[in-house]
Amino acid sequence: MKNSSTDIIIIGAGISGLASGCYAQMNGYSTQIFEMHNLPGGLCTAWNRNGYIFDGCIHYLFGSGKGQPFYSMWEELGAVQGRRFINHDELMRVREVGGKTLIVYSNPDKLELHLKQLSSVDSQLITSFCKGIRVLKGFDLSLLQQKPKALMEVADLWNLGRKMLPFMGTLAKWGTISAEDFAKRFQDPFLRQAIPQMFAWKDIPVMVGMSLLAYMHNQNAGFPLGASLEFARGIEKRYLELGGQISYNSQVERVLVENDKAVGVRLYNNESYQSVRVISACDGRGTLFDLLRGEYLDEEMEMLYDGYFPVHSQLQVSLGVNRDLSKEPHWVTYLLNQPVVIAGEECSEISVKHYCFDPSLAPPGKSVLIVMLRTSYDYWQRIYGRKIYDAEQIQESGILIDLLAEFYPAIKADIEYVDVATPMSYERYTGNWQGSSCGWLLTKQTMGMMISGIPKTLPNLSNFYMVGQWVEPGGSLPVVAMSGRNIIQQICHKDHKMFEVNIP
Ligand SMILES: Cc1cc2nc3c(=O)[nH]c(=O)nc-3n(C[C@H](O)[C@H](O)[C@H](O)COP(=O)(O)OP(=O)(O)OC[C@H]3O[C@@H](n4cnc5c(N)ncnc54)[C@H](O)[C@@H]3O)c2cc1C
16 A cells, blocks of 8 residues: 555545645645546546637636635635636527527526517516526525535524525525426417526526526626636646645546545555545545445435436537637527437437637637537447447537538538537546536426535445535536535544635
8 A cells, every 4th residue: 555644535636626635735634636537627628629629518607706606715726816707698599490589698687678578478477587586696605505514503504594594585486496397487489498498408496597697697607718627727736736646547446445444545557545534526426336336325325326316418519610600699509490319319409609708719710619418328328339339429410510500501611620529428538427517417306405415424434525516416616616625624623623724
């Protein structure tokens, strides 16, 4: 066994792993991160192809606005200093091919006016919806994460309840209906079709989408210039400056356990490393069933991974286009007149986004364009490793490119590069079960889990912790970073140490 002096070994250099490492180092613990890839960031990534940078993650980062919820955490992690953010005043547009367009303005006043112009008969519903967005502009989502649940005392709960009280009505009213349910309340046929798409997925609780608009309007949900990998590299830099160590190309095969106590890890190359504690900041299923061989599961954990709760697997076709698309709206979901079959499933809408708002991502006069859609993991998994997998990627991207030509005339001739990422790509590069982009997908069914939380420790196994998107339903960068922060706070508490942070 090597490195007997490490206090904490962390598995995974995604945002939760890097954040755990930073806060541990801030509190005097020596740490080493083992990462199977050759890059930091995990899902928070981007890839460079032929002079184009294809972003694979951030559409909006909560905490990008100075002085606003989550900002101070990003400051502690060195992620926002000197970084510029792009703030959009519309989330996206939802467009009928050859018909009407819903513009999802982040400004509730503009949105209200626009929705009422589209459908005056739905006026009452629209007023109530936009009123909710205005209320949520004052809601601090980070309140729910600011202290580890395990450390909350009666006074903390009382304080939290008091701060949340003004928002409870809005949260209760909009937290239990999905965008799809909400759409059914509209009388206007176009809005009934467009509303399910307005926040990117139809089973999103409306409250989550409203919070997103509220944060966008507060300029607290921006896109970091330079894209997601650069953002992750900022936190990697902070971690290294704090004295942390990262080993890349180092896949952990086992968590080593002695007498029901985690004592280190073994890598696939057979090297073993010792530590006082181990934090898993990687895929939840892999951690429980592979790294720990299913030996420390309770019924609740087993149920979680039996396939009942939804995860989000996506297909992303990224295109390098020799055309300036900056005059086009940056994100449009097209409602198709005729559904198309993609990867074995009927698809009635496709989402298309260009990144011209960040000129560093494409050569001058050119654009990055991506097409995103939800897809079946099983479909890709069945054919993975066979010739048909490559053929299928070409075929599906071909169908999507043909469709694009309807919205961007003659675009095909300008496409210089095509890159396809299937759920298998996400799984291969980050280890996430079913290539999930956020752990458990946030729906009205999983909202409760988000509030109650998933345990970060396992019964009968000491000195072992889990952080990241599989223990924080809905995932997202601020929440998983906070997950890392909280676990170190919990460890400090156990060691009777004051939890300390500093800002570089
Ligand atoms: C397309 C897409 C869009 C998104 N959009 C947004 C957005 O707009 N805003 C937002 O806030 N969030 C967004 N997210 C969600 C967010 O990116 C994730 O929730 C978050 O990055 C998860 O971080 P994590 O640290 O929990 O896990 P991961 O990022 O999965 O990190 C886990 C790390 O562990 C490594 N690893 C796995 N197994 C092992 C092993 N055995 N040994 C060593 N290393 C291992 C992996 O390589 C990886 O680096 C998006 C995600 C995707 C995919």
